[in-house]
Amino acid sequence: MENNSTGMIHKYKLNGYNIVLDVNSGGVHVVDNLTYDLLDHVEPPFDDECSEEVIKAMDIFYKPEEVKSCYKEIKELYDEGILFSSDDYEKFAEMSVASPIKAMCLNIAHDCNLRCEYCFASTGDFGKGRKLMTFETGKKAIDFLLERSTNRENLELDFFGGEPLMNFDVVKQIVEYARSKEAEYGKKFRFTITTNGMLLTDDKIDFINKEMSNVVLSIDGRKEITDKLRKTVSGKGCYDIILPKFQKLVKERGDKEYYARGTFTKYNLDFSEDVFSLYEAGFDQISVEPVVGDSSEPYALTESELPQIFMEYERLAKRILESRKAGKKFNFFHFMIDLDQGPCAIKRLRGCGCGNEYVAITPDGDIYPCHQFVGIDEYKMGNVDEGTFNNEIKQAFSKTHIYTKPDCRRCWAKFYCSGGCNANNYQYSGDIHNAHRLSCQLEKKRLECAIMLKVAEHEED
Secondary structure (H helix, E strand, C coil): CEECCCEEEEEEEECCEEEEEECCCCCEEECCHHHHHHCCCCCCCCCCCCCHHHHHHHCCCCCHHHHHHHHHHHHHHHHCCCCCCCCCCHHHHCCCCCCCCCEEEEEEEECCCECCCCCCCCCCCCCCCCEECCHHHHHHHHHHHHHHCCCCCEEEEEEEECCHHHHHHHHHHHHHHHHHHHHHHCCEEEEEEEECCCCCCHHHHHHHHHHEEEEEEECCCCHHHHHHHCEECCCCECHHHHHHHHHHHHHHHCCCCCEEEEEECHHHCCCHHHHHHHHHCCCCEEEEEECCCCCCCCCCCCHHHHHHHHHHHHHHHHHHHHHHHCCCCCEEHHHCCCCCCCCCHHHHHHCCCECCCEEEECCCCEEECCHHHCCCHHHCCEECCCCEECHHHHHHHHCCCHHHCHHHHCCCCHHHHCCCCHHHHHHHHCCCCCCCHHHHHHHHHHHHHHHHHHHHHHHHC
């Protein structure tokens, strides 16, 4: 339900709860059936008394006195700014300015030793030819980040590919160089690496666990799913090779961050099985994400699969609740949500910061807004080897937010997804300001499940 002048709510039923989200405040209300049904018939501006028309519309199931009393309660919540609260965020959006660059993705290797069917990076080379980043280019990338971060103390650096372990010596050199600059510049680097695990050795595990603040372990889930989609160059599955290596890394990692990152496609619409397979394999930080791809691909998710996917997300949420009650707890990345504090206003409006606070660097030194824009010449921002940088593109991304995206400003989920992935919007909808419909629908269902889990958690407490 939406009223542009005052506010917006979103209501839904899930797992026995009647949930009402006040979109602008972020307030979550669990209500009775009467309140839930009455909200279908009323919206601001509220008269002092409930109209006879509304009372008549409700009298099949509810007594007039009950409806009148409930109406007054809803009006009180509105008067207090708790329900149908006003949107105070657009004024912040109008003040959006370019920010220092604080995070960088280093595509350390445009090559890979797997041939994953759904790979957005064209099996590792992003359509630009297989190559590895040199230490010199990596060094210049670090210098670029140090200079462009201005007064930001904490910097994020992601080692990505392709497969970063194919260029691990340069990874180590770059880490050493970045660390050597921390005191001089008054900075602190936080490193992440994403790996398919094929080249993991004890020495690499030791280095990763020492230097990387976070590790992303690419494994799709069950053996049959992983082996179907994530094949070696020779066409064989990789599950039996990577699983024990990942288990060793996690066991030795202690309490440092990691997550096992899976995917689901048309081939595993029962993806809750993959989530629990990963849990049973020893992982308690899990992400299983939908593959966004061209609808002509055999693995691609389409809108026709949405009803089944929605049911599976609900099934997964209920299974997670049951597991918690049984003392088996794990984090599922897409159901993690903060209803108490939330991100700052700008984060709610702009999301990930791609092209503004965050850039990606290729082995050739080319600069892109993020790793998913790599290879799209229109969005090439410059080159660290040549010392070039297009501030106009950066400015454009800094002013890209939910209020520049027509579908987003009218959406109940806007402050959680912050306009979605700009790269997906561009690649599948033709414009970073046009929301990718399929991704939106998936995100909204995940949010509904995440909010329900928070409600259940609160009731348990």
